[in-house]
Amino acid sequence: MYTTKYHKASDAANAASLLGASPEAKILAGGQTLIPTMKQRLAAPTDLIDISGIAELRGVTIEARKKLGVLKAKGGETITIGAATTHYEVANNADLAAACPAITGLAANIGDPAVRHRGTIGGSIANNDPAADYPAALLALGATIHTTSRDISADDFFTGMFSTALNDGEVIKSVSFQAPAAAGYGKFPVPASRYAMVGVFVAKSIDGDVRVSVTGAGDDGVFRHAGLESALTSDWSPASAAGVNVGAEGLLSDIHGNAAYRANLIGVMAKRAVESA
Amino acid sequence: MTKITMTVNGKAASADVSDNTLLVEYIREHLRLTGTHVGCDTSQCGACVVHVNGQAMKSCTMLAAAAEGAEVTTVEGLAASKDDLHPMQLAFKENHGLQCGFCTPGMIMTATDMVKRYQEAGKELTEDAIRHELEGNICRCTGYHNIVKSIQDGASKMTTA
Incomplete structure (x- = not known):
C-alpha cells in the first residue's frame, strides 16, 4: 500500500471539509473495497478520511406513514439509513425487516460475515461497483441520497460503472425511501466473490408504481429495465416477469458469463424476485 | 505516523x-x-x-x-491458558478440524463469532447455516467436513447467551 495520511472526521461537515481540502483524498467508511484496492496499488489516495465512528451517520430510522387517503395494507413508512450503517446492522434490524424485508435480506447476503460487520451502505453506493447489491435496491425503491450539500434522486445518482453524481468535497450522509407495498431481490452470486453475476430488484410502491433495476449485468453499471417494469405494472406475478423477452444488447460479457447468459439470468432472477416479494 | x-x-x-x-x-x-x-x-x-x-x-x-x-x-486471547483451551479450540482438536492448520485461527475466530450471534438471537445453528457462515474462510486441506463437525461440537459446548 502506498503511503497515505489518516484523518478521523469528527462529524459529517468536518469530513466534507477535509475531503474538499485535498484533491486526492478519499472517504474511508468500512473500507471493504477501498482497503483491498489500495493494497493492490490500484488506488493511492493521499488522505483517508475515516467516517466510520460518526454517530450521526449511523443507524436506521422508520417514520410511520401519514394517514392520507385509502389505508394500504403495507408500506408507506419513510425509511432512512445512515451512510455509515453496516450491512450487519441493516440485515439485523427487526423494524426494518418488518417494513422492507427485501432490503434486510439483500444486506444479509452481501459478501461474508466479516465483510458485513464492517462494510457500509454509503460505501457501497459511493463506489457504485457494477455488481454491487445496494445500487439495485436504491434505484428500484426510488430512494433519495442525502449528502452534505444536497439531496439527489437515485435515478440521477448512479451515472455509470464506478461513477456517481457526487462532487468533490461532497459526503453521503444517509439514504431514504418510502417502504414499498411489495419488493423482492433475486441474486445469482458469483461463487468466489459473492458479488452479483446478475441481481434484479423489483419494487411496487403504495401507489402501484413498479420499478425494476438490474445489477451485475449492464456494461455500464446498474440500470432500470423498461420491459420488466411494463410487464409487472400490468401483471405483478412471477410468470409475467418470466414472460419478458430480455435482450442481450448493452449487457456485460466476461469470464463468468456472456451477455446472452446474463440476459437469460435477468429473466430468471426477476421471476425469483417477484416470488420472494 | x-x-x-x-x-x-x-x-x-x-x-x-x-x-x-x-x-x-x-x-x-x-x-x-x-x-x-x-x-x-x-x-x-x-x-x-x-x-x-x-x-x-x-x-x-x-x-x-x-x-x-x-x-x-x-x-x-481465547484460551485462559495452554491447559485450558476454549471449547471451540478443543472441538477442532478432537474432530480433526485442521490439517496444515494455516486457516485454523481464522476458522476458530469466525466460528466463535457465529456461535455467539446465533445463540444471542436464539437461532438454531444448522449444518447449512455453518456452511453459509463460512463463506469468508477458505481451507485448502480439509474439504470443510471436519471443520463443520468441529463447529457443531464446539457450539454445543459454548454458552454465550
Missing part, C-alpha cells in the same frame, strides 16, 4: 504506527501475536479474522488506526 491505543486480549496496547499500517500488521509485527495469519492479501481467505469490539472482522482489510480505542481479541 499516528498514535494508536487499543485493548488486545484484555491488555492495553499502544504504539506510533505509519498511517497505512493494517491491523494485522500491527498485531503480528508490533505485538508479535503471530497466531493471526495472512493467507491471501485480497480479503477473501479469512485467515486474519479477529474480533473487534465483539465482531469478527478481517484484520487485513482494516487500518490499525481505524481500531483506535477498540477491544480486539485474537486467537491467542
Whole structure:
C-alpha cells in the first residue's frame, strides 16, 4: 500500500471539509473495497478520511406513514439509513425487516460475515461497483441520497460503472425511501466473490408504481429495465416477469458469463424476485 | 505516523504506527501475536479474522488506526491458558478440524463469532447455516467436513447467551 495520511472526521461537515481540502483524498467508511484496492496499488489516495465512528451517520430510522387517503395494507413508512450503517446492522434490524424485508435480506447476503460487520451502505453506493447489491435496491425503491450539500434522486445518482453524481468535497450522509407495498431481490452470486453475476430488484410502491433495476449485468453499471417494469405494472406475478423477452444488447460479457447468459439470468432472477416479494 | 491505543486480549496496547499500517500488521509485527495469519492479501481467505469490539472482522482489510480505542481479541486471547483451551479450540482438536492448520485461527475466530450471534438471537445453528457462515474462510486441506463437525461440537459446548 502506498503511503497515505489518516484523518478521523469528527462529524459529517468536518469530513466534507477535509475531503474538499485535498484533491486526492478519499472517504474511508468500512473500507471493504477501498482497503483491498489500495493494497493492490490500484488506488493511492493521499488522505483517508475515516467516517466510520460518526454517530450521526449511523443507524436506521422508520417514520410511520401519514394517514392520507385509502389505508394500504403495507408500506408507506419513510425509511432512512445512515451512510455509515453496516450491512450487519441493516440485515439485523427487526423494524426494518418488518417494513422492507427485501432490503434486510439483500444486506444479509452481501459478501461474508466479516465483510458485513464492517462494510457500509454509503460505501457501497459511493463506489457504485457494477455488481454491487445496494445500487439495485436504491434505484428500484426510488430512494433519495442525502449528502452534505444536497439531496439527489437515485435515478440521477448512479451515472455509470464506478461513477456517481457526487462532487468533490461532497459526503453521503444517509439514504431514504418510502417502504414499498411489495419488493423482492433475486441474486445469482458469483461463487468466489459473492458479488452479483446478475441481481434484479423489483419494487411496487403504495401507489402501484413498479420499478425494476438490474445489477451485475449492464456494461455500464446498474440500470432500470423498461420491459420488466411494463410487464409487472400490468401483471405483478412471477410468470409475467418470466414472460419478458430480455435482450442481450448493452449487457456485460466476461469470464463468468456472456451477455446472452446474463440476459437469460435477468429473466430468471426477476421471476425469483417477484416470488420472494 | 499516528498514535494508536487499543485493548488486545484484555491488555492495553499502544504504539506510533505509519498511517497505512493494517491491523494485522500491527498485531503480528508490533505485538508479535503471530497466531493471526495472512493467507491471501485480497480479503477473501479469512485467515486474519479477529474480533473487534465483539465482531469478527478481517484484520487485513482494516487500518490499525481505524481500531483506535477498540477491544480486539485474537486467537491467542481465547484460551485462559495452554491447559485450558476454549471449547471451540478443543472441538477442532478432537474432530480433526485442521490439517496444515494455516486457516485454523481464522476458522476458530469466525466460528466463535457465529456461535455467539446465533445463540444471542436464539437461532438454531444448522449444518447449512455453518456452511453459509463460512463463506469468508477458505481451507485448502480439509474439504470443510471436519471443520463443520468441529463447529457443531464446539457450539454445543459454548454458552454465550
